[in-house]
Amino acid sequence: MTPECQQLLRSLERATAGLAREAATTQEAFEERERAIRAIAGWIAAEHDASRPVSPELAQFLTRDLDQGAGILERITASRETSRRYLAKLGRELQVLRGLNNSSTTKPGTIDYQG
Secondary structure, three states: OOHHHHHHHHHHHHHHHHHHHHHHHHHHHHHHHHHHHHHHHHHHHHHHHOOOOOOHHHHHHHHHHHHHHHHHHHHHHHHHHHHHHHHHHHHHHHHHHHHHHHHHHOOOOOOOOOO
16 A cells, blocks of 8 residues: 555544544443433432422523533434434445455456355
8 A cells, every 4th residue: 555545544543533432432421411410310309308499509500501411412413313324325435345345356257246
């Protein structure tokens, strides 16, 4: 392979690794947020059981944070749709590349029944 091609492949590898890190970080953030929400819900329930009212400031904070979380999830949902379309396009391109690879390994004068 040429140095230019090798550089392009390294760039692709770095981008792919970045996507993997981002996906792992996003999953960790969702899990951490879920734990935090469960803990807050438990605390609110304990306060309610102890007949202590929840402060309006806390209610405002939670409302604002949950609204922000919903906005993030909406953006992630839109991003997933884009990713699905991108994945379908990559699948088609991969089929073409595999076809080219298979055709280059077929001997002249033979018929490729798999492609």
